Amino acid sequence: xxxxxxxxxxxxxxxxxxxxxxxxxxxxxxxxxxxxxxxxxxxxxxxxxxxxxxxxxxxxxxxxxxxxxxxxxxxxxxxxxxxxxxxxxxxxxxxxxxxxxxxxxxxxxxxxxxxxxxxxxxxxxxxxxxxxxxxxxxxxxxxxxxxxxxxxxxxxxxxxxxxxxxxxxxxxxxxxxxxxxxxxxxxxxxxxxxxxxxxxxxxxxxxxxxxxxxxxxxxxxxxxxxxxxxxxxxxxxxxxxxxxxxxxxxxxxxxxxxxxxxxxxxxxxxxxxxxxxxxxxxxxxxxxxxxxxxxxxxxxxxxxxxxxxxxxxxxxxxxxxxxxxxxxxxxxxxxxxxxxxxxxxxxxxxxxxxxxxxxxxxxxxxxxxxxxxxxxxxxxxxxxxxxxxxxxxxxxxxxxxxxxxxxxxxx
RNA sequence: GGGGGUGUGCUUGAGCGGUCAAAAAGGGCAGACUGUAAAUCUGUUGGCUACGCCUACGGUGGUUCGAAUCCAUCCGCCCCCA
Numbered sequence: 001x002x003x004x005x006x007x008x009x010x011x012x013x014x015x016x017x018x019x020x021x022x023x024x025x026x027x028x029x030x031x032x033x034x035x036x037x038x039x040x041x042x043x044x045x046x047x048x049x050x051x052x053x054x055x056x057x058x059x060x061x062x063x064x065x066x067x068x069x070x071x072x073x074x075x076x077x078x079x080x081x082x083x084x085x086x087x088x089x090x091x092x093x094x095x096x097x098x099x100x101x102x103x104x105x106x107x108x109x110x111x112x113x114x115x116x117x118x119x120x121x122x123x124x125x126x127x128x129x130x131x132x133x134x135x136x137x138x139x140x141x142x143x144x145x146x147x148x149x150x151x152x153x154x155x156x157x158x159x160x161x162x163x164x165x166x167x168x169x170x171x172x173x174x175x176x177x178x179x180x181x182x183x184x185x186x187x188x189x190x191x192x193x194x195x196x197x198x199x200x201x202x203x204x205x206x207x208x209x210x211x212x213x214x215x216x217x218x219x220x221x222x223x224x225x226x227x228x229x230x231x232x233x234x235x236x237x238x239x240x241x242x243x244x245x246x247x248x249x250x251x252x253x254x255x256x257x258x259x260x261x262x263x264x265x266x267x268x269x270x271x272x273x274x275x276x277x278x279x280x281x282x283x284x285x286x287x288x289x290x291x292x293x294x295x296x297x298x299x300x301x302x303x304x305x306x307x308x309x310x311x312x313x314x315x316x317x318x319x320x321x322x323x324x325x326x327x328x329x330x331x332x333x334x335x336x337x338x339x340x341x342x343x344x345x346x347x348x349x350x351x352x353x354x355x356x357x358x359x360x361x362x363x364x365x366x367x368x369x370x371x372x373x374x375x376x377x378x379x380x381x382x383x384x385x386x387x388x389x390x391x392x393x394x395x396x397x398x399x400x401x402x403x404x405x406x407x408x409x410x411x
Numbered sequence: 412g413g414g415g416g417u418g419u420g421c422u423u424g425a426g427c428g429g430u431c432a433a434a435a436a437g438g439g440c441a442g443a444c445u446g447u448a449a450a451u452c453u454g455u456u457g458g459c460u461a462c463g464c465c466u467a468c469g470g471u472g473g474u475u476c477g478a479a480u481c482c483a484u485c486c487g488c489c490c491c492c493a
Contacts (some may be wrong), residue, residue: 023421116424253447260448287446321447362440365455369441 003028004062008276011268013055015221017193018204023185023216026188027064034189035067035181037122037174037196040075043101044242048231050270050300051220055191057272066117068106070099073126074173083090092123105241108304116184117230125180126173138176141204141209147171171202178203182215194219206400216364221271241304248305252313253403256290257298261291271299308386320405331397335411343388347372347379353390354408356400368399 005024008014017023036052037046051370056066063110072095079398090400103119103390112119118240147168156343164282174217180202181187185205190200201219207215222230239254246254262280267273273281281292294314334354336345343352348363351372366372367382374395388394390409 257447260446263448286448289448293448317447319489357440359458361461362456362460364461366441369454371441403447 002225004064007058008055011058012265013051013058013220013269016197017219018201018217023189023218027062027214028057031057031064032189033065033067033181033185033187034191035069035178035187036191037069037071038102038106040070040095040098040102040121043098044240044245045102045105046238046240046246048223048238049241049350050232051223051302052191052193053106055270060110060117061363066246067113067120067181067185068103068110068112068118069120069122069177069181070095070102072096072099072121072123074122074170074177077235078100093323095123097122101242103302106168108241120181122173122177122180126147126176129176134172135177136211138172138179141173141206144174147202148220170201174199175203175206178207178215181212182207182213183210187215189216189218191220192366194222226259235296239302240397243305243309248301248309249313249316251304252297252301252317254312256293256317258296260289262290263296267292267296267299267404271296271303292327327394331405331407333409335409338388338410341386341388341391341410342386346382347374347386348382350408351384351398351400354406355396356398356404357407371401 003024005020005027014020034056036056037144056068060066066269073097074093099121103112106119111117113226115327150171161284174196178187178190190203192200197217197219200219204215207213225231238246239251241251243251243274255266255270264278267281268275269279271278281295297317298310298314301313305313332355336353347367348357348360351357351363352360352368355367362371364382367380367384369377370380374386376399384394391410394410398406398408400406
């Protein structure tokens with residue numbers, strides 16, 4: 001079997017590495033325990049976390065042991081790295097709840113049964129730290145002059161934002177995590193986004209000073225779409241891995257709407273397809289690239305939500321955009337009382353009510369600008385009244401713009 | 412503790428006491444064009460019981476016929492000194 005390191009490299013996962021050769025050998029020589037920290041500020045992970053997740057999955061498939069940690073302790077501080085503002089602090093209970101959701105999602109990609117892999121909350125060891133001891137044992141190993149040279153801190157220091165002492169300690173805590181995981185589980189490698197490079201190295205350094213052992217760091221490139229947007233952000237907000245927050249259909253649509261220029265890269269990152277296949281799909285041009293996008297969308301959805309959901313999403317997407325009717329299952333639907341429909345509802349009110357417009361004024365603009373459709377027929381008159389006569393098979397299919405649909409049924 | 416500065420809509424950022432729902436850019440949304448892509452062009456971008464009304468320029472009070480614009484005070488942030 002080929003070295004996972006090569007696999008990761010070929011697929012574009014590796015941005016920086018403390019020492020390429022050593023890390024590559026490490027994987028070849030023995031089973032490696034590695035860790036990645038996840039942000040616990042939300043109940044669900046989103047598409048942006050998929051890079052580390054996929055990297056972890058590749059490694060686990062090659063027989064190595066992942067540890068996913070959520071920052072129960074560190075999240076309560078807020079990571080200043082590359083943030084223009086301080087992150088909001090959240091409560092321990094909230095983090096606990098978020099952790100449960102995150103674990104569930106990770107388990108679709110990773111085996112975290114405390115043998116093949118682990119899921120830990122760093123609150124477990126951080127909360128019991130004693131300040132004096134921490135300063136004495138850990139704090140003495142850090143040089144402030146080095147720390148403030150880090151890009152993230154420097155920006156905060158130079159701009160007017162300021163940096164609180166609390167946030168400044170983030171790096172120490174993250175380094176301490178690494179030390180702890182090394183001591184307790186023999187964890188020898190930390191992975192993270194490239195913005196974490198400095199923090200990860202701080203951990204490497206700390207382990208070296210205290211334990212005299214060499215551990216390693218590896219970072220992933222920070223992904224943005226070709227359009228310059230952050231991964232996983234859309235107009236409607238983040239694209240979550242949680243089916244409750246982002247339906248498998250929406251998830252599928254996110255991927256199928258990928259910019260042409262990103263398709264090949266994304267296939268390598270977000271699917272397990274062999275690289276030959278990835279390259280073949282990546283070579284498709286113009287209209288043909290839709291095939292590649294369909295594969296990307298299907299594979300990613302399958303990983304996140306399972307094959308049957310992926311099939312459904314794919315079918316829904318095809319009928320919706322392939323000229324056929326919509327797959328009714330996939331469209332958000334709301335019920336409206338029959339008598340209201342018989343009386344008639346002003347079109348503005350209807351679009352607002354079902355959430356296709358956030359206010360009546362927005363609905364008004366939408367309609368006036370020709371973006372409002374009922375049963376695929378455009379309505380531009382704001383005084384249109386929608387009543388039961390427009391029902392088709394007992395339902396109305398509302399559309400705002402090109403892609404946002406909503407179905408209304410009688411109650 | 413002392414001194415100076417700053418706080419505007421989703422973001423950045425203009426803003427003479429009336430003509431400011433607030434310039435400009437970015438972002439968003441919609442339309443045209445398209446391949447459910449990109450680029451481009453056009454329109455639009457606080458709310459409402461809608462040619463009018465309401466809410467908004469950190470909070471609270473005040474001056475004024477009238478305040479985002481002036482004053483006081485409080486809060487947050489930044490810089491310098493201690």
